[in-house]
Amino acid sequence: MASTKLDGAGTQKMKTLEEALVTLQTIHGLVERMAMEMKNNKPLGVMPMQLKRLAAPLVGQLKGQFGMIADQVSTMILVAGRGGGDQVKLRTYREHVAQIRTAIEFAGNKVKKDHAVDIEIAPE
Numbered sequence: 001m002a003s004t005k006l007d008g009a010g011t012q013k014m015k016t017l018e019e020a021l022v023t024l025q026t027i028h029g030l031v032e033r034m035a036m037e038m039k040n041n042k043p044l045g046v047m048p049m050q051l052k053r054l055a056a057p058l059v060g061q062l063k064g065q066f067g068m069i070a071d072q073v074s075t076m077i078l079v080a081g082r083g084g085g086d087q088v089k090l091r092t093y094r095e096h097v098a099q100i101r102t103a104i105e106f107a108g109n110k111v112k113k114d115h116a117v118d119i120e121i122a123p124e
Contacts, residue, residue, distance in 0.1 A: 003119050010115025013065055017108050020069070023058045024100055027051060031093045038086055048080045051093070055080075069103045072096065 006014060034047045055077050062070035076096035079089065 003121055004116040005119055006112070006115045007117045010111050013111045013115070014108065016061060016065055017104050017111070020058060020062055020066075021101070021104055023054065023061075024097065024104065027054050027058075028097045028101075030054065031090070031097055034086075034093070035090055038090060044086060048089070052077055052080050066103075066107055069100060069107060072100050072103060076100070 030047060030051055034044055034051075037044055037047070055073050059070045059073045059077070062073065073096075076093065079092045079096065082089075
């Protein structure tokens with residue numbers, strides 16, 4: 001009976017993706033908190049700067065192995081620095097978070113496919 005596991009490079013890539021997903025969940029929570037503040041007609045204050053602070057290390061973390069995903073995060077950071085209405089920014093943040101999450105999931109599936117190694121399980 002055969003089973004599969006990831007090789008060393010695949011394991012490292014999956015660890016990077018899992019850490020990136022945790023950071024992205026934190027970013028998503030901040031974006032939704034921004035939405036609640038806007039709904040209650042309160043100012044966003046420092047939330048866009050917090051978003052930049054959370055997302056900047058994510059770019060460095062992903063750049064070496066997943067450059068295209070890192071570029072998507074960089075684009076989201078650029079949006080945070082632009083002027084314009086808060087509603088437009090919020091919609092753009094939500095779109096970017098969804099795109100990045102999808103890209104991370106696709107990358108995880110690709111890593112599982114490309115780095116799978118067959119292992120033999122001894123019969124009992």
